Amino acid sequence: MRNLVRFLTKNSFIFLFLLLEIFAFWMLIANNSYQNSKFFxxxxxxxxxxxxxxxxxxxxxxxxxxxxxxxxxxxxxxxxxISSFVKVYGRTYxxxxxxxxxxxxxxxxxxxxxxxxxxxxxxxxxxxxxxxxxxxxxxxxxxxxxxxxxxxxxxxxxxxxxxxxKNKLSAKIKKSGYYGSLVWEGNNYREAQLKDIPNHVKLVVGDTVVTTGYSSIFPENILIGTVSAFDLPEGNNFYNITITFAVDFKNLxxxxxxxxxxxxxxxxxxxxxxxxxxx
Amino acid sequence: MIRDVLNYLFVFILLVLTQVVILNNIELGGYINPYLYVLFILALPFETNENLVLFLAFLIGLTIDIFSSTMGFHTSAAVFMAFSRKYVLKLIQPRGGYEFGTTPSLQHMGLSWFMTYAVILVVLHHLFLFYTETFNFSQFFSTFGRVIVSSIFTLILIFIVQLFNYNPNTRK
Structure with missing residues (x-):
C-alpha cells in the first residue's frame, strides 16, 4: 500500500495530466450529444x-x-x-x-x-x-x-x-422539384454540397435551391441558395453539386x-x- | 507573492477577454484564427509547481471553451501544452539552469531562447487543437496548413505582447 502511494505521488505529474486530459475528452465526447452539455x-x-x-x-x-x-x-x-391582392371573380369575400x-x-x-x-x-x-x-x-x-x-x-x-x-438538411431544386440532402463539409462558410440529385435532372448554374418541407421544421420553398457549380463523375448516378448560400453567415x-x-x-x-x- | 498571484489573475482575465471578444471574431481568409491565450501558460514563472501549471492550463482552456461553446477542445489542447512545457523547458535549459526569480519571457531570456520555446509549444498546442477538431486524418494537409498559418499569427501576437514589456537597457 505504501509503495502504491509512493508510486502515485512520485508520478503525480503524469497522472494529473492523464486525469485532466481524460476529463477534457470526456467533455468533448459528451458534448457531441448536445443535450448532455446543456449547462456548459x-x-x-x-x-x-x-x-x-x-x-x-x-x-x-x-x-x-x-x-x-x-x-x-x-x-x-x-x-x-392578402390585402394587396384583389379577387377578380365572385362578388363576396x-x-x-x-x-x-x-x-x-x-x-x-x-x-x-x-x-x-x-x-x-x-x-x-x-x-x-x-x-x-x-x-x-x-x-x-x-x-x-x-x-x-x-x-x-x-x-x-x-x-x-x-x-x-452533422447537419443534414433536405433541399430541392426549385425548378424541377427533385430533392436531395445538403451537406456542409466544413471548408467554406459560403458553400455546401447537395447530394443525391439523380443524373437525368437538367441543371443550370444559378438554379435556386429551396427547402422541401418534408421534415415540417421549415416551411416549403424557403430559399437556401443557388447552384454555383456541378459535375457528373463518369459512371455515377448522382451529381456533385456545389451551392452558394443565400445567407451570409458572417453577417447575421x-x-x-x-x-x-x-x-x-x-x-x-x-x-x-x-x-x-x-x- | 500575493502581488504575483494578483498579477497573473489580471493577465488571465485580460487574455480570456481578448480571446473571446476580439480574436475569436478574427478569421483572415476563413482560415486563420490566432489563439493568444496560450501566452498565459508560456509566461508562468519557471519555479511554478508543475501540477499547478497543469491545473491553470486546464482552467484557462475550460474558460475559453465555455465562452466559445467548444467543450473540451481548448481544455485538452491547453493541458497537453502544459504537459509538454515541462519537457521543453528541460530540453532547452541553458547551462547552469534557470536563475531564480526570472520568467520565461523575451525580457529575461533573450530572443533566440524565447523564440525556440514559444515556437515549439505554440505549434504543439495548435497541432493538438486542430487535429482534435477535425478528428480525422482525411484532410491531413489542409488541417496542417491551418496549423502552420494560425501558429504564425499566434506567435506574431505573442511577440507583440512581449515587446510591450521589453526594455533593452535592463536586460540581464
Whole structure:
C-alpha cells in the first residue's frame, strides 16, 4: 500500500495530466450529444448575458445594413399580403377560416453569438423558453435558412447552424422539384454540397435551391441558395453539386424562429403508419 | 507573492477577454484564427509547481471553451501544452539552469531562447487543437496548413505582447 502511494505521488505529474486530459475528452465526447452539455454551452445564463452585452455594442456598427434588409423584407411581405391582392371573380369575400389554415408562426429574435470557422458552428439567440422557443424549431433569416434550435434555456437558445458537419438538411431544386440532402463539409462558410440529385435532372448554374418541407421544421420553398457549380463523375448516378448560400453567415443579426403548428399531428401520423408496417 | 498571484489573475482575465471578444471574431481568409491565450501558460514563472501549471492550463482552456461553446477542445489542447512545457523547458535549459526569480519571457531570456520555446509549444498546442477538431486524418494537409498559418499569427501576437514589456537597457 505504501509503495502504491509512493508510486502515485512520485508520478503525480503524469497522472494529473492523464486525469485532466481524460476529463477534457470526456467533455468533448459528451458534448457531441448536445443535450448532455446543456449547462456548459453559450445558452447558459452568465455567458449568454456576457455575449448579449458585447453584441449590443457591435450592433451599432451594422444598423445601416440591418435597416436596409428590414426595409426590403417589409416590402416583400407587403407585396405578399392578402390585402394587396384583389379577387377578380365572385362578388363576396370569404372569411378565410378554413381555406387558409395557419401552419407556421414566426417570431423574431436577435443573434447574440455566432461562429463560422469551426466544423460545428452554433448560434446563440436572445429568446428562450420564456418566449416559447422549443428544441427542433427552424430558424431562418430574411435571406434564407439559418439552422435548427438545439438547446433552450430560460432566456437564450442555442441554434445548430447549417454550417455544422452533422447537419443534414433536405433541399430541392426549385425548378424541377427533385430533392436531395445538403451537406456542409466544413471548408467554406459560403458553400455546401447537395447530394443525391439523380443524373437525368437538367441543371443550370444559378438554379435556386429551396427547402422541401418534408421534415415540417421549415416551411416549403424557403430559399437556401443557388447552384454555383456541378459535375457528373463518369459512371455515377448522382451529381456533385456545389451551392452558394443565400445567407451570409458572417453577417447575421435578426432572425426568425419558425414554429410549426401541425408538426405533432404530422409526426404522430407518420409514426403510426410506420408501426403498422412493422406489425 | 500575493502581488504575483494578483498579477497573473489580471493577465488571465485580460487574455480570456481578448480571446473571446476580439480574436475569436478574427478569421483572415476563413482560415486563420490566432489563439493568444496560450501566452498565459508560456509566461508562468519557471519555479511554478508543475501540477499547478497543469491545473491553470486546464482552467484557462475550460474558460475559453465555455465562452466559445467548444467543450473540451481548448481544455485538452491547453493541458497537453502544459504537459509538454515541462519537457521543453528541460530540453532547452541553458547551462547552469534557470536563475531564480526570472520568467520565461523575451525580457529575461533573450530572443533566440524565447523564440525556440514559444515556437515549439505554440505549434504543439495548435497541432493538438486542430487535429482534435477535425478528428480525422482525411484532410491531413489542409488541417496542417491551418496549423502552420494560425501558429504564425499566434506567435506574431505573442511577440507583440512581449515587446510591450521589453526594455533593452535592463536586460540581464
Amino acid at each position: 454551452n453559450s445558452s447558459n445564463f452568465f455567458v449568454g448575458n456576457f455575449y448579449s452585452t458585447t453584441r449590443n455594442i457591435k450592433d451599432y456598427f451594422n444598423l445601416k445594413q440591418v435597416n436596409k434588409e428590414l426595409a426590403e423584407q417589409n416590402a416583400k411581405l407587403q407585396s405578399n399580403n 370569404q372569411i378565410n377560416d378554413t381555406s387558409y389554415h395557419q401552419t407556421y408562426i414566426y417570431s423574431t429574435a436577435k443573434v447574440v453569438n455566432n461562429s463560422t470557422n469551426k466544423r460545428q458552428n452554433y448560434i446563440t439567440i436572445d429568446k428562450g423558453d420564456l418566449n416559447g422557443i422549443e428544441a427542433e424549431m427552424g430558424v431562418i433569416s430574411a435571406n434564407g435558412v439559418v439552422g435548427i434550435v438545439k438547446n433552450v434555456s430560460k432566456n437564450f437558445s442555442s441554434v445548430m447552424s447549417v454550417l455544422h458537419d 443579426s435578426h432572425i426568425y424562429v419558425v414554429r410549426s403548428l401541425q408538426k405533432n399531428e404530422r409526426e404522430l401520423l407518420e409514426q403510426e403508419s410506420q408501426q403498422e408496417i412493422k406489425e
